[in-house]
Amino acid sequence: MMDAEKESMSEPFEKYRPWTRNQLAELADKHPEFSEVLSDVQMASRVFPFRLSAHVIDNLIRWNDLEEDPFFHLLIPTMDMLEERHREALREVCLGGDESKISSVVNSIRSDLNPHPAGQMTLNTPEGEDHLNGVQHKYPETVLLFPSAGQTCHAYCTYCFRWAQFIGDSDLRFAQKEAEYFFSYLQKHEEITDVLVTGGDPMVMRTKMLQKYLEPFCDSEFLPHINTIRFGSRALTFWPKRFTEGEDSNELLAMFRRLISAGRHVAFMAHIGHPRELESPTFKKAVKRIQRTGAVIRSQAPLIAGFNDSADLWAQKWRKEVNLGIVPYYMFIARDTGAQQYFKVPLSDAFEIYQEAVSNVTGLARTVRGPSMSCGPGKVAIDGISEIDGVKAFVLRFIQCREPELVGRPFFTKFDEHASWFDELEPIDGQVLPWDSNGRLKLPSPLLRDE
Template identity: 35%
Template sequence: MKTAQPTQGNAVDASQLGAAPPTSSGRRPASEIINFIEGTRTVSPDELAAHSITRYRVTRSYREQIINSGYYDQLKFIVEPSFEEFESPGNLDTSGEHDNTVVSGFQHKYAQTGLLLATDRCASYCRYCFRKRIVGKDSDEIAADLGEIESYIGVHPEMTNVLVSGGDPFVLRTGRLHQILDHLLPFPHLNSIRFGTKMLAYAPKRFEDPALLALFQRIHDARKAAVIVTHFDHIGEISVDAERSIRSLCTRGVQFLNQTVLLAKVNDDPETLAATFAKCHQMGIRPYYLFQGRPVKGASHFQVPLRRGLNIVRGIDQRLSGIQKTFKYIMSHYTGKIEILDLGADGRVYMRYHQNKDPEKIGKIFSRAYVEGGCWLDDLPEGSD
């Protein structure tokens, strides 16, 4: 595959996939020439939609970070479109989010956790996004009636935390985030509010906004934990600005966790991931989940076979100290969050449910016969538990 070189016109204000400007007649062109990693290609909007290819969008700061990091040949795959997206099978709801939506924009899959989708926008668009059906679109899956969500939380005292996600909640104005808190903080049974974000990689200066300090202080004053779940997939994404903001917020009582997706060609080696997790630990972020890539349409080419994934995890563990090994290797499956434990000498993959709608299944170890090249639970034969 030809290696693309950094070019002008790839910053956030450049032309974007699926967003070609109108012609002089006011109509959008029937097709357009798009720059992919492997070269240019003429495609139509219908072709892009048929293959679930998200338009290109990246912030200037992230673009500069990955070019200057020394890891551009790996990190370009996170944000730059590839021909491989046309050949990647899968579906657009790998974790059953539709089935677990209880109120518009609010999911309740696991008893203790509510998931609020605050927006359908992100500062940049990850090529491997598992919410391609939502991100960059005017989605009807986004929270519209916060009062309705508040009413639902009020009659579910088993819920102890809410994760505010999207899209990325920090693309919203701080006033909107305060409005969301207005509907969450009154509940004594909620003991933490989490924000899932990749903005610390894509636009870290967002966290220099003094108004955000008041947001986190409100959570603290309500005697709840304020938690930011960062999304660093590679040490090359961690900028000086990001580290400065994280350290500053840590001193103000904000807790940090990090989730990483295991991505072919990007971070699928133990040395890179061990360095990423060690850097997170050094900054005050607890490595939380290493996610197995999902079989998302237009993004399944990022998946790594389970055998290789387990070897990578073993290599990470060999490189980290005990206090740095806080992550779990997780498959976020339709049936629940599955921790991937080992590939035994008997040729079976051993797993256990880290989370499940049925509390009786949580912690239960089970196994399936491994199929060479298998990347997902559904790739392994049913009935072999």
């Protein structure tokens, strides 16, 4: 056992305990400033999922300045996140106090909030593999695995596009007993090189549960075409003790080492949205412990109004990440779901923020890609704002695409200063968008100038 592991086991172990909607009053006792917004949050959290960890309560939210605090906006649902008509309907029915009427209004508001964006429920499930519920195969080389025990997070971001999972309105779960089906699917698809274990957050799972899916990959002979195991997680900043405390964390890191010894690349895709997340000593210790296994941490996050919509914040974040040995990887555009009206940043502003931030960091931080939209056809980056045949235009590019031959090729749409998502963009006159309303690409696109 390595020294760091011994040291970790000798420290007192704090078990994760979620703070949920039922503990809102307790939270107001702990932080009296919160009492002022308590009833508002109680109402809004009927629609949006709510969960905090002790780490975000104690390290990230600044309770003495809630109105201006980015983490308050990130983590605590308020009525401002709803459109006027939804706010009024919810207030009225809550005043009445009839639980069945409240739940009917709540359900109708939720269904208006596009709970399943980018066809994630239907488009990405492997064809003819109905028993593989909880597996998505969107791009040839990568499959996503959603273990059933990993469909929550240590805390919930209010803008999250997976919010429908947290309120039980989704069956995007992969039961552990189905692991054998998953392995045989991988065996049939030698084009797959990467397995992305995601959620929710797979790091909410006990290591023993994760091992049921991943331990076989610790043998280099097992499915040797799988080169990379990626984990999509926000635990590093929402519950870093997952990697620093207790035997379970040591077992997790030992599994990373075994995977790496078997020749797999372990990529820890850390969701980090704000430089404040990089400050706590526990976070820094967790980063070191993961890196010591040989795993590489890459960072990614969406651009969110009221949270991180500033070029300076992004530049600071990327600089600090490079300093900690974390590779800046993606800036995303917030998806068209949930309270998107509240959080969205217009694409033109997103491009300017990215451009300014990236021009203020060294080459080592320019590994970051974006701003990028994960939409039906693939991941689309905004590469620039230009003029095409006298028309102001967005210059776009598929970073990833269902049609691999379209990856990396630029295309153009009319500039629209209000557009905040791909569907809102219009082709330049005479050109046709290359996908249909189901997000499937039609033909090689006349939008592509080099064809």
